[in-house]
Amino acid sequence: MAPSKPLSLRRQKSRAASSRHKELGGLTLQADVFVETDVFHLDQTFSYVIPEDLVDSIQSGSIVKVPFKEREVLGVITAVKPIENVGLRPVSKTLLPNALSSEDLRLIEAITERYVARRFDVLKQFLPPLSLNVTLEQDVIATKGRKRDQYSRHYLLSRVGENAIDLAVDFVVSHSGSALLVLLPTERDIEKFKNELRMRGITEFAEYDGSVKPTERRRLFLEILQGSHRLVIGSRSAALLTFPNLDHIVVVNEASEHYFDKRAPYWNVRDVVMLRADLSHIDITFVGAAPSLELWRLIEKGWFQLVRSKVRILTKSSKIRTLPETYHSTIREGLKKGVVLVSVATKNYASTFICRKCKSVARCHCGGRIIIAQKEKYACNMCDVTTSQWRCLECDSRESMAFRGGAERIYEEIGKAFPRIPIKVNTADKPIDSISSEPSIVVSTYGVEPIVNGGYSALVLLDGEELISRPFIRAEEELRQRWFNLAGLVSPGSPIYLSIASQQHIAQSFISNRVNRSLEAELIERKEVALPPEARLIRISGDARALVSLRQKISLQFGDQVEALYSQQSNCLIIKCEHESASAFLKALRALQKARSLSKKELFKIEVDPYFI
Numbered sequence: 191m192a193p194s195k196p197l198s199l200r201r202q203k204s205r206a207a208s209s210r211h212k213e214l215g216g217l218t219l220q221a222d223v224f225v226e227t228d229v230f231h232l233d234q235t236f237s238y239v240i241p242e243d244l245v246d247s248i249q250s251g252s253i254v255k256v257p258f259k260e261r262e263v264l265g266v267i268t269a270v271k272p273i274e275n276v277g278l279r280p281v282s283k284t285l286l287p288n289a290l291s292s293e294d295l296r297l298i299e300a301i302t303e304r305y306v307a308r309r310f311d312v313l314k315q316f317l318p319p320l321s322l323n324v325t326l327e328q329d330v331i332a333t334k335g336r337k338r339d340q341y342s343r344h345y346l347l348s349r350v351g352e353n354a355i356d357l358a359v360d361f362v363v364s365h366s367g368s369a370l371l372v373l374l375p376t377e378r379d380i381e382k383f384k385n386e387l388r389m390r391g392i393t394e395f396a397e398y399d400g401s402v403k404p405t406e407r408r409r410l411f412l413e414i415l416q417g418s419h420r421l422v423i424g425s426r427s428a429a430l431l432t433f434p435n436l437d438h439i440v441v442v443n444e445a446s447e448h449y450f451d452k453r454a455p456y457w458n459v460r461d462v463v464m465l466r467a468d469l470s471h472i473d474i475t476f477v478g479a480a481p482s483l484e485l486w487r488l489i490e491k492g493w494f495q496l497v498r499s500k501v502r503i504l505t506k507s508s509k510i511r512t513l514p515e516t517y518h519s520t521i522r523e524g525l526k527k528g529v530v531l532v533s534v535a536t537k538n539y540a541s542t543f544i545c546r547k548c549k550s551v552a553r554c555h556c557g558g559r560i561i562i563a564q565k566e567k568y569a570c571n572m573c574d575v576t577t578s579q580w581r582c583l584e585c586d587s588r589e590s591m592a593f594r595g596g597a598e599r600i601y602e603e604i605g606k607a608f609p610r611i612p613i614k615v616n617t618a619d620k621p622i623d624s625i626s627s628e629p630s631i632v633v634s635t636y637g638v639e640p641i642v643n644g645g646y647s648a649l650v651l652l653d654g655e656e657l658i659s660r661p662f663i664r665a666e667e668e669l670r671q672r673w674f675n676l677a678g679l680v681s682p683g684s685p686i687y688l689s690i691a692s693q694q695h696i697a698q699s700f701i702s703n704r705v706n707r708s709l710e711a712e713l714i715e716r717k718e719v720a721l722p723p724e725a726r727l728i729r730i731s732g733d734a735r736a737l738v739s740l741r742q743k744i745s746l747q748f749g750d751q752v753e754a755l756y757s758q759q760s761n762c763l764i765i766k767c768e769h770e771s772a773s774a775f776l777k778a779l780r781a782l783q784k785a786r787s788l789s790k791k792e793l794f795k796i797e798v799d800p801y802f803i
């Protein structure tokens with residue numbers, strides 16, 4: 191609870207409230223308020239009278255405490271106007287006078303519609319941790335954004351041997367006069383980014399992410415809201431931070447799974463940042479080594495301008511080796527100069543397999559991945575297809591090859607091949623922060639690689655076929671992002687080994703140093719089976735009987751525009767929806783959720799454009 195104000199200050203605010211009341215013609219005012227009800231069909235505004243002593247501290251975008259039924263709840267003011275109804279209950283208290291701008295409120299509406307969400311679930315993403323007992327002291331200022339006629343959309347593409355975080359630091363240095371919001375996937379990435387900034391002489395910035403304690407987040411929220419910071423660095427949670435007069439949003443490695451929220455309303459940074467830029471005309475720049483397929487589609491359509499980094503490191507100076515060669519020669523060559531990084535999958539993937547004959551990923555006719563559900567039983571991870579007889583769609587072979595891997599197995603294998611060389615295992619639960627440049631081998635899972643001054647002298651990328659064959663549709667995209675990011679950790683000219691065949695399009699992208707070759711090839715494959723980004727995917731989970739009934743209703747109402755696949759493995763509907771039909775379909779889902787809420791039926795869990803399917 192905030193301390194009491196001095197009597198003189200309370201009198202000043204009282205006089206200010208009276209002055210504003212007179213300016214409005216002495217009218218009693220009411221506020222339209224979204225309240226925290228947790229009830230889907232009550233997702234609407236409710237009207238409250240504004241007490242005279244709160245008139246000066248309430249405007250559109252204020253966070254308040256209001257009575258609702260028999261309790262006090264949080265609310266956000268969406269409009270203030272002359273009173274229209276009698277007998278309204280009064281607003282109890284102002285918690286934060288001007289937390290949200292008019293542009294923020296419009297963005298909340300857009301996100302609510304896009305993700306079939308409750309508004310207050312979205313509202314919470316915009317605010318620091320608040321409760322009914324927390325009051326934030328703040329001067330009442332107008333929260334008007336700066337609307338520009340034009341804004342830019344770029345993708346800054348790094349090359350093999352370049353690091354996306356380093357490129358983002360270069361971008362910030364070159365735009366030091368602008369108000370910048372920089373988003374990175376993980377706390378580890380944020381730490382590296384901050385260290386690089388300090389080395390370049392930039393020390394004035396704010397860090398706003400989930401690792402910051404609630405009290406500190408509230409303080410930073412107010413400082414940013416009142417213009418005290420021009421450079422803000424954060425993770426996913428900072429994407430919706432109110433930042434008056436923001437010039438530019440920079441997103442590093444936008445394809446990362448860490449940018450997808452696993453809690454309702456299941457939003458992702460890429461799409462929300464683009465919504466925010468469109469509404470507020472803010473420049474946006476994505477920085478990375480491999481765009482997501484969704485973003486590459488927009489680049490091809492001309493919605494984003496692709497910019498390659500100015501420094502070019504030719505891949506022909508690096509030796510790219512692939513299957514069927516072994517990785518031992520790459521390690522041996524790297525050990526002559528320094529530390530070799532061996533990257534392995536994060537876990538074993540024994541449920542997935544490929545065709546032993548042609549090495550194609552096991553796929554279903556719907557485009558989903560076939561997995562080994564149990565002994566001698568195969569199932570699709572997207573639809574209801576199950577069979578005891580699997581055949582490869584490419585070569586009609588029945589021979590399959592399952593995968594088993596892991597850091598410990600690779601450690602033992604390398605230890606036998608290089609008995610007198612120091613070998614270290616680096617994993618998320620036992621990370622190594624840094625390592626000397628003396629010749630050694632580091633076996634590491636992805637995302638926690640230790641830092642080596644000057645970069646690694648060789649890179650061995652293992653488990654490629656296993657990672658591509660995982661039973662979710664972004665398996666290939668995630669492998670491309672991982673491997674091209676890891677290629678930014680090596681020193682120029684270092685050899686790189688890929689555990690995939692040379693004809694595979696990701697390998698071709700490495701050999702040519704053109705990631706677009708792989709992106710374009712996968713887009714063609716996606717078009718053939720109508721998978722993202724050529725279509726929208728929506729996952730609906732709930733009671734099995736309700737899902738069967740919903741599937742029938744979808745077929746009747748939307749016909750060929752929407753395809754509903756029932757997955758027995760995860761007991762959910764996977765909806766394929768054309769982009770042109772998505773808006774109407776999502777509105778229909780929202781109406782359905784309201785109807786189920788009114789009937790006191792369990793709501794469906796709805797995930798729009800999820801990362802994992």
